[in-house]
Amino acid sequence: MNYTYQYPHPAVTTDIVIFSVRDNALQVLLIKRGGEPFKLVGLAWRICSHRRELDECAKRELHEEAGLEDVYLEQLYSFGKIGRDPRERVISVAYFTLTPSEHLKPSAGTDASDVKWFAISELPELAFDHAEIIRVARERLAAKMEYSTIGLQFMNEEFTLSQLQIVYEQATGKTLDKRNFRKWILSLDLIAETGKKFAAGAHRPAMLYRIKDPDRVDIIR
Amino acid sequence: MNYTYQYPHPAVTTDIVIFSVRDNALQVLLIKRGGEPFKLVGLAWRICSHRRELDECAKRELHEEAGLEDVYLEQLYSFGKIGRDPRERVISVAYFTLTPSEHLKPSAGTDASDVKWFAISELPELAFDHAEIIRVARERLAAKMEYSTIGLQFMNEEFTLSQLQIVYEQATGKTLDKRNFRKWILSLDLIAETGKKFAAGAHRPAMLYRIKDPDRVDIIR
DNA sequence: CCAAAAGTGTTCGTACTACACCCATGC
DNA sequence: GCATGGGTGTAGTACGAACACTTTTGG
Numbered sequence: 434m435n436y437t438y439q440y441p442h443p444a445v446t447t448d449i450v451i452f453s454v455r456d457n458a459l460q461v462l463l464i465k466r467g468g469e470p471f472k473l474v475g476l477a478w479r480i481c482s483h484r485r486e487l488d489e490c491a492k493r494e495l496h497e498e499a500g501l502e503d504v505y506l507e508q509l510y511s512f513g514k515i516g517r518d519p520r521e522r523v524i525s526v527a528y529f530t531l532t533p534s535e536h537l538k539p540s541a542g543t544d545a546s547d548v549k550w551f552a553i554s555e556l557p558e559l560a561f562d563h564a565e566i567i568r569v570a571r572e573r574l575a576a577k578m579e580y581s582t583i584g585l586q587f588m589n590e591e592f593t594l595s596q597l598q599i600v601y602e603q604a605t606g607k608t609l610d611k612r613n614f615r616k617w618i619l620s621l622d623l624i625a626e627t628g629k630k631f632a633a634g635a636h637r638p639a640m641l642y643r644i645k646d647p648d649r650v651d652i653i654r
Numbered sequence: 655m656n657y658t659y660q661y662p663h664p665a666v667t668t669d670i671v672i673f674s675v676r677d678n679a680l681q682v683l684l685i686k687r688g689g690e691p692f693k694l695v696g697l698a699w700r701i702c703s704h705r706r707e708l709d710e711c712a713k714r715e716l717h718e719e720a721g722l723e724d725v726y727l728e729q730l731y732s733f734g735k736i737g738r739d740p741r742e743r744v745i746s747v748a749y750f751t752l753t754p755s756e757h758l759k760p761s762a763g764t765d766a767s768d769v770k771w772f773a774i775s776e777l778p779e780l781a782f783d784h785a786e787i788i789r790v791a792r793e794r795l796a797a798k799m800e801y802s803t804i805g806l807q808f809m810n811e812e813f814t815l816s817q818l819q820i821v822y823e824q825a826t827g828k829t830l831d832k833r834n835f836r837k838w839i840l841s842l843d844l845i846a847e848t849g850k851k852f853a854a855g856a857h858r859p860a861m862l863y864r865i866k867d868p869d870r871v872d873i874i875r
Numbered sequence: 876c877c878a879a880a881a882g883t884g885t886t887c888g889t890a891c892t893a894c895a896c897c898c899a900t901g902c
Numbered sequence: 903g904c905a906t907g908g909g910t911g912t913a914g915t916a917c918g919a920a921c922a923c924t925t926t927t928g929g
Binding site (some may be wrong): 593594595605616634635637638 | 903
Binding site (some may be wrong): 816832833837854855857858859860863 | 877878879880882883884890
């Protein structure tokens, strides 16, 4: 079946930058798909059906490609440069998301071997203009880390303050003083001790914390 | 001539929120056009041709509808709610701009009587989802006033500190202390005295200032 | 001389910065 | 007992907030 218009219409896609902090580094989830004009890894993306909302398209892509649900998802920016897809004019409404990498489930629709994390500092050559999209997403993330509580969205159910500090350091690109970071994050009253401890080697075990209101992202400062 | 695709494609438009501070109030430029599905005023918008970049579409719309050139223009967000245009699926890539209202020229393409400024606090009923777009733009503007030098983009060639303070107060929605505001804005080293004075009634004339680097918008704080 | 807006400093509190040592554990 | 990361307090500084009176002009 064909669809006809009186003037040219672009395709609209939702592309998603999936961030996680893994192995003490900010990483991005990239996918290698067959049937694309580039033989390269790239972001998760899909054409947005005319019967779905943009946010819904992004959510479905996130679910089907990465097995992620109920994660923080924010529209980033729209990229529409002529020629970004050599096949036709494509307007890409980009989103970004933050997740603890443990939440990633093997997905139904995708061969797991084609989905891989890459450190932001060691990205391979990327399909389309996805390098540019990731660059913009990284800037937005770094900025929002400073003035919102978005950083907590990287965390698992339970985490130590050192793990949280690493997340802040990796996502902002700044190193932080341990004492000052702890004072600051505790003063925000966003996390609480669980009472449990986490022993991870030949040293004093760390207190475990949880997020008081995990779904909430607020503007602070 | 017709254009045919194997699956439905949406139309993509660029919609522009044009802000100015006039009569001591934040205002938005709205347009009433014939041939639209709503008999209401709305934002300046146009279908983005498949051979033009998104930014370029926005610039042309700004130029042809409002006679504005060389103004600060920033992509805001993309709105694509199903049904936002009752005729077909439309993805609107929204932009916003800031201008001194004196820069507005009578435009060639539009009947001047159909272009009008409205105070943000006294908006009429609006076409499409333009009320929502303006709401988002207003939030973004207020936020950026706090951490960037975007506010100077509202100013004319020469202006007084009182005028500038009114711009900041109207765009952020906060009232400011005169002495603190002056200390702050001067400490940024963004503006300089022109040496001239501006006499406007039965009171002491105000010093006129100019922007040192008018095209520049920086992140501060 | 009166009304109106322009211009100008100081004090206080708070929030960020810098900085070094003891603690609990596994091996 | 030693290596490893976990945990803690204080002092200095810089920035934002509060606050009131004098100056210059037009009428």
